[in-house]
Amino acid sequence: MKLGSFKKEAAHLGHIERVKALTRERFELSANAPILVSELACGSPGCPPLETAVTFWTSDITRHHFKVFKPTAQVIADDLPFRWMKNAIILPNEVGCDCC
Template sequence: MLKSASVTSQQLTAVRQVKAWTRERFGLDDDVTIMVAEIACGLPGCPPLETIITFWTAPDRRHQFKLFKRVVEVRDDDLPPSFMKNAMISDGDDIACC
């Protein structure tokens, strides 16, 4: 039987905080969409849960990075430095693995 994932208030608070840190770190306007997702990785060597942060600076320009920890464990200094913003432009095929 499938069971939906339950989200705690601690996780929601952590997601909001990660979004705020991301917006501040990369100088993103309020209208920029930021997505924070905690996913399970079943591949050998991957952490059991990891956090992926994605944001768009143009309709066809997606930036994406991965943190190898649960969203509630993410801290401000875990985010990449702001000068790496353009290095995180993703074509969608490069974040599938660790």
């Protein structure tokens, strides 16, 4: 049994849920609005080793997306875009997204 691995995974899932809650609060999303939080490794020059990508959908099925250039465990509320930027982070459906 790998308890150390489980503890790390549980902690990571806790960070994912925390970032989801921060996103829901920041953008005043409903309780059932889908939010996807992913921690991604980046190998591009100048890119941080780990970054957090957040995608959420609003009730009108509009997709929004932003990245925080740090691991999920380090993301705080001040790292998220301002609420008034909600329309600026809309990702058109025809645009591909490398995170999801």
